[in-house]
Amino acid sequence: MVFEKPIMLxxxxxxxxxxxxxxxxxxxxxxxxxxxxxxxxxxxxxPAKGCWFVPGGRVFKDETLDEAFNRISKEELSLDIKREExxxxxxxxxxxENNVFNDDFGTHYIVLAHEFMTNDDLRLNDQHEAxxxxxxxxVLNSGxxxxxxxNYFLGRV
Numbered sequence: 001m002v003f004e005k006p007i008m009l010x011x012x013x014x015x016x017x018x019x020x021x022x023x024x025x026x027x028x029x030x031x032x033x034x035x036x037x038x039x040x041x042x043x044x045x046x047p048a049k050g051c052w053f054v055p056g057g058r059v060f061k062d063e064t065l066d067e068a069f070n071r072i073s074k075e076e077l078s079l080d081i082k083r084e085e086x087x088x089x090x091x092x093x094x095x096x097e098n099n100v101f102n103d104d105f106g107t108h109y110i111v112l113a114h115e116f117m118t119n120d121d122l123r124l125n126d127q128h129e130a131x132x133x134x135x136x137x138x139v140l141n142s143g144x145x146x147x148x149x150x151n152y153f154l155g156r157v
Contacts, residue, residue: 019099023108027072028056030115037135041128047096047107051146078123089113094148
């Protein structure tokens, strides 16, 4: 993957400190097919391990939102989607009692949710153990779909 400017990733100790002391900015991808089904992945990492969740990822320092959106869509879905091809869905906050490192503090995300439609074949990454298309009622009624994913669709039925 080629970026116009280098993206510097934090080491584990620094990233853990950021999670402990500041919110993370992330982009969630609400992917729908032409049957109006929603793509969810079953998470393998904390927070929300074992829950069905929309694909997404955090924005890196010195990365524009457009660059982050494009990177996340490629990493999560193997799609080359530009942010302007999506519909901005809204700003959400996610508060978790745990974190990816299982340290004794929670994670706070500020999420920029975007929606787009695709019928493309998706090659999915290892952040999820499985992927599945859900109908809206399935998303809202499943006990295994995370509440923050459900929040994207409440009031939109």
